[in-house]
Amino acid sequence: MSQRNPMNDRYQTDEHRGQTRKSAATLKPKTKPASTVRVQPATKTKQQKKAEKKAERARRAELDRKYYNPPTKEYKRLRTIWWVIMGAAVVLIATSFLVRNVSETVSFVMLALIYALMLVALYLEFFKIRKLRKSYQAGMASKKTKEQRAAEKEIKAAQRTKKQEAEKQETVEETPEKPASKPRGLFGSGFRLSNREKAKEEKATEQDKN
Structure with missing residues (x-):
């Protein structure tokens, strides 16, 4: 192996005259994506966030309109207690x-009550009753989704059965009919004698x- 000359100019100075090659990982693609390729940004825009919030509010409003008062025993019991408390508060006022x-002492005691x-x-309304309402609404929404999936499965099964019947009918029509065999008579097949x-x-x- 040949030894490099230490008297070369590049070995006499401390300056770095060469260039290092960049890593392939740091290089950016020079070509742009095709026009049919859609690059989805990682972060959502303000319009997308607003649309999602609006859809969520509409969904909640629809559930509240349909299932605001769940017909369960626990909900009815808590709602009855709530009405009794509100009535007692009105009477005390x-x-x-x-x-x-x-x-004035009695008046202050009544105000405290x-x-x-x-x-x-407020505790019953925002913690107990609302929790029951949300759980009931979630159950009804999931039940509706299950019913929709079951209906879709039934429709697909009916379509599949109809398609199979149509294919079977086409197969029967394409199969040539065999000619009916003539009944053998007394002397073999018809009037012809056998061997x-x-x-x-x-x-x-x-x-x-003879």
Whole structure:
């Protein structure tokens, strides 16, 4: 192996005169994608986000319109308790105005009870009742989806059966019919004698001649 000359100019200076080749991973494609190729961006645009939110609101509004009051025992029980609490709060509000001039202490106690009842009613509405409503709506939506899938399967099965029947009918029409065989008569097939019968007749004729 030959030894490089240390007196060469490139070995006498500290400057880097050569060039390093870039890695293939850092290179960008020079050609643009075809016109039929659609590059989907990774991040969603504002219009897409707005459209998704609008569709979600419409879906929620449709579910609320159909299944706002689920016909379940638990929902009815909680709703009854909610109405009782609201009625008691209204009665206490009216009573507090009546007894304000009589005793301020009683009025303040009633106001405290009113606030407590309102908090309980809000808790039932936004945590218990809403949770039951959402679970019922989700169940009905999934049930509707299952029914749609079952209906689609039935339609596809009917179409498949109809197609098979049509193919079978075409196969029957294309198959040539075999000619009906003539019934064999007393002397073989029709009026023609079989080979055995002919041989017997020839033998009988020879015997008569002898």
